[in-house]
Every structure is written in C-alpha cells, then in structure tokens.
Amino acid sequence: MSAVYSVFKREFGSYFSTPLAAVFLVIFLALAGAFTFYLGGFYEAGQADLQPFFRFHPWLYLLLAPAVAMRLWAEERKSGTLELLLTLPLSLWQAVLGKFLAAWAFLGLALALTFPMWITVAWLGDPDHGVILASYLGSWLMAGAFLAIGSALSAATRSQVVAFILTVVICLLMLLAGFPMALDLVRGWAPQAWVDAFAGLSFLTHFQAISRGVLDLRDVVFFLLCIATWLAATVLVIDLKKAD
Amino acid sequence: MIQAHALHKRYGRLLAVDGISFKVEPGEVLGFLGPNGAGKSTTMKMIAGFLAPTSGTATVCGHDVQSDPMAARRSLGYLPEGAPGYGEMSPEGFLGFVADVRGLTGGRRRERLQAVFRRLSLEDVLHQPIDTLSKGFKRRVGLAAAILHDPPALILDEPTDGLDPNQKHEVRTLIRELARERTVLLSTHILEEVEAVCSRAMIVARGKVLADNTPAELLARSRFQGAVSVLAADSIAARAALDGMPGVSGFHQEAGDGRLYVFPQGKPVAPDAVAERLRQRGVAFSGLQPERGRLDEVFRRITTAQAKA
Numbered sequence: 001m002s003a004v005y006s007v008f009k010r011e012f013g014s015y016f017s018t019p020l021a022a023v024f025l026v027i028f029l030a031l032a033g034a035f036t037f038y039l040g041g042f043y044e045a046g047q048a049d050l051q052p053f054f055r056f057h058p059w060l061y062l063l064l065a066p067a068v069a070m071r072l073w074a075e076e077r078k079s080g081t082l083e084l085l086l087t088l089p090l091s092l093w094q095a096v097l098g099k100f101l102a103a104w105a106f107l108g109l110a111l112a113l114t115f116p117m118w119i120t121v122a123w124l125g126d127p128d129h130g131v132i133l134a135s136y137l138g139s140w141l142m143a144g145a146f147l148a149i150g151s152a153l154s155a156a157t158r159s160q161v162v163a164f165i166l167t168v169v170i171c172l173l174m175l176l177a178g179f180p181m182a183l184d185l186v187r188g189w190a191p192q193a194w195v196d197a198f199a200g201l202s203f204l205t206h207f208q209a210i211s212r213g214v215l216d217l218r219d220v221v222f223f224l225l226c227i228a229t230w231l232a233a234t235v236l237v238i239d240l241k242k243a244d
Numbered sequence: 245m246i247q248a249h250a251l252h253k254r255y256g257r258l259l260a261v262d263g264i265s266f267k268v269e270p271g272e273v274l275g276f277l278g279p280n281g282a283g284k285s286t287t288m289k290m291i292a293g294f295l296a297p298t299s300g301t302a303t304v305c306g307h308d309v310q311s312d313p314m315a316a317r318r319s320l321g322y323l324p325e326g327a328p329g330y331g332e333m334s335p336e337g338f339l340g341f342v343a344d345v346r347g348l349t350g351g352r353r354r355e356r357l358q359a360v361f362r363r364l365s366l367e368d369v370l371h372q373p374i375d376t377l378s379k380g381f382k383r384r385v386g387l388a389a390a391i392l393h394d395p396p397a398l399i400l401d402e403p404t405d406g407l408d409p410n411q412k413h414e415v416r417t418l419i420r421e422l423a424r425e426r427t428v429l430l431s432t433h434i435l436e437e438v439e440a441v442c443s444r445a446m447i448v449a450r451g452k453v454l455a456d457n458t459p460a461e462l463l464a465r466s467r468f469q470g471a472v473s474v475l476a477a478d479s480i481a482a483r484a485a486l487d488g489m490p491g492v493s494g495f496h497q498e499a500g501d502g503r504l505y506v507f508p509q510g511k512p513v514a515p516d517a518v519a520e521r522l523r524q525r526g527v528a529f530s531g532l533q534p535e536r537g538r539l540d541e542v543f544r545r546i547t548t549a550q551a552k553a
Contacts, residue, residue: 005344009344080325083289083324084324084389086294087293087322088317242295
C-alpha cells in the first residue's frame, strides 16, 4: 500500500510543479460558474439548491477530465519513465491505482474549490445540505469514472493529443449511451438485451438521480464498477503494449 | 549474481533475442557489445523485469524475474537506456520518490540519499528541475536512482552514451568502484569502454551471443595483435624486403598515411628483426612501432561475418 501512496504523492505533486494545476483550476472554476449562472439560470430559478450547478457537471468533465487524464500514461511512455517506474519493486496494479488516485484527488480538489457556490446558496436561502453533500459525492464519483476511461486510453498511446481526443469520444459515448443517438449505433447489429445493457451504462442517467440529491447505492456501485473496469483495462493495455 | 538461461524474445515475426545465456558473478563487469538492434536492450529489459521473455528464464541474485519479480527487482539497480527521469521534478524529489517506492525510511533513507548525492556530486543541482540539467547531470541522476538502495546487482544500459570525455571518465571510474563487490552488466557500443571497465565482454548480434571472452582474449583475435608498423618512403621496396621473412603472414598498407603493417604468424613480430632486415636491404624507414589488437576490427569481423552467413 505504501508503494501506491508513493506513486500517488509523486503524481499529485507533479500537477503543481507545472502551471498545469493553476491553469486547470482557474478554467474549471470559471466554466463551472459560467454554466451555473448563464446556462443553468441559478438566480432565475429562485430556488435555494445547487441543481443548476450540478446539472452541467457531466459536460464540464467531458471537456476537462480527459485533459487531466491524458498525461497519466502517455507522458510516461514518451519520456521513457514507464520503464523506470515498472522496474521498481511495485506491481503494475499499484502504479495504475496510485496514478489514478492522484488524478482523482486533483479533480476532487477542483470540485472542493467550488465551495463558494455552496456558501452562496446557503447565504441566499435555506438549502438541504445533505442533498448538496450527496450531489458533491456523486459528482466526484462520476469524475472518477471519466478519469478511469482516460487512464486506459492514455495507456494506449504515447501522444497526449490522441489520448485526449479518444477519451472525449468514449466519454461522450458513455454519457449519451441511453440516448437515441448513441443507441442507434448499437441497435443495428446487437440483440435487444445488449442494447438495453448498453443503455444502462449511460453516465447521464445514473448522474441525473444523483444531481437531484438521491445518492442511490446502485448508482454508486455503477460508478465504482466503471472505475474498476477501466483501471483493469489500463493494466491490461500497459502490459500488452510495454514493448512499443 | 545475474544469470540468464536461453532467453528468447519475439516481437511478431521478429526474433529480437534468440537464446541468450550467460552468468555474471559478483566482482565481474560484463559488457554487452553489439550493433544497434542486436537485442542488448531487450535482454536487459527482460532481466530488469520490464518485458516478459517469450521463453527462457533469468535470475537476479537467485530470484527468478518472473516467479519472484519483487525480490529480483529489490536486488537490482537498473539504468534504462537514455537515463529517463521525471523532467519536472528536481533530483532531490525524484530520488526521494525512488527511495519511497523502494521502501527506504527514516535514517536509512536520509543516509542513502546523502550517500548518492555525494557520490555523484549532485549537491549543486538538487533543487533544479531535471529537464533543465545537462546530459551529464541527467545521467548521474539516473545512476543515483539505480544505486540508491545499494543493490548487489546492477544493469546499466549505455551508461556513458552521449557524455563528453570527462564525464565518460567519471562514470567509468564510478562503475569500476561499484563493481568491486557487485555484479554489473552494462551495454555499450563504445569499444574503448570495454577495455576501460569490463572484465568480460560479450558480442551480441541478431539476438545471439557470438563471442564471450575477456577483453584481452578478444584483442588477441585481432590480426593487429603482435603486428609491427613502419613508415617507409619507398613502401614497395620495404614490402619486398620484408616479404618471406619468417613469422610474417602478410601486409596491409594504410591508404591515408601510407603506414605499412606487418602481420604476424603465430607469435608477435619482433620490431628489432624488422628494423634489422630493412637496414640490411638498404630501405630507409621511420616510425617503427609495435601494434596491439584492435577491438573495432574484431567487432566488425565477428558481427559482419554472421550477417553474411
């Protein structure tokens, strides 16, 4: 476990040794605010809750989570540090988990820095704090799922740009899985059971309940399983593509 | 001790490593020589546990790299080709990270870090990002990471590649020091390095071991070993004078400076005998000198002979 923590610490620190962290945090907060006030109609709704804020999180992550995840493995591969990391006495799982947790913690920090939103709504009215806390947790879980997808795709290439684009596409597909646009891709050739299963993968459907403050155990399990699956894929991809 | 037994590595249709076996004992420095793409790095990556062999086994200090990878990695220090490091980190941060993953803690951690900072003279650059360091310093940081846990075995992939002559000298001195009680396997394509640091040299090409000797034995394979060279204004006369001399097998005249090489048959050619014979026949000459074996010639002959076959 201490190896996971060492990898985590190094990775998390590396966000802050370049301007990446500052740039990312500023853009994340600015976009989160813009979405809430302009698109979400936070004031116009006249309700003391953070629904307009959370409703746009899937789209915020669609753009920004791949930007955090793209460097996870592509950079290690490109700079040759992959060889160094994977010949240290730690298992591939520990390395994958440590790096993922660092990215997840970083997005968690970005999310935590939106706290003035919570303060604003608490000052303006009398919101249900339990609901807001649940929404925050759900949002963070979804961020983890996005990052896990990005981790696997970042492992597949040495180009961060390719990793970014692939991740955005796959994340969009996962977001919209329950919608006709994405379902039509599958409906043509797969049996109905598969189509239903695919529709059940939709991040948006699972997040909708969460953004209303209903932290259903099934949604939590869904996102955790999603993270575990994509991290397993990361391990597999790195193992298969080590020689390239 | 590092041991490889019938290592094979196949990439699709390419057989990069084709049955390499060897054993390196503590106190020995084994140099891997070979043209680019010979399978040197691939072999080292398999022993370091980065790549899985297609078949065959390797052990580091008795630990099998596949069945007991963690124990094997703990006994081994590895410098990958190009000495990669996390560019945005400082040497202090980077080596601290390696120490953490290697499970060094407390006083031992501090002591080992101080030891490698001092040994590789990193004190002045401890807080600069690795990306901004010179090639020589980057290489030293990589070496520091490899010896941080004081491992009994070391694998260094081209440790002096791209360094200036002074830096090369420093790194070689360090390797010789390290080798005293350790097992060292290094790869290089700088032939002078073999004579400078290796106690044994293995020539590898197309994934196969073509020669495994001490540097002296390799040198003895050179036709220049025991030869004599001389500069004569009238090289044709000199050649005629020396032709048929006992113990001489043939001649070669260098196109550039016109130096005439007299190759031995069996034992070395005696320079005095050559001088005597030239004087007897009235051939004016200068710059008579004994020659020693040339590794580059042996290397070329061994590696190209196989390519033709």
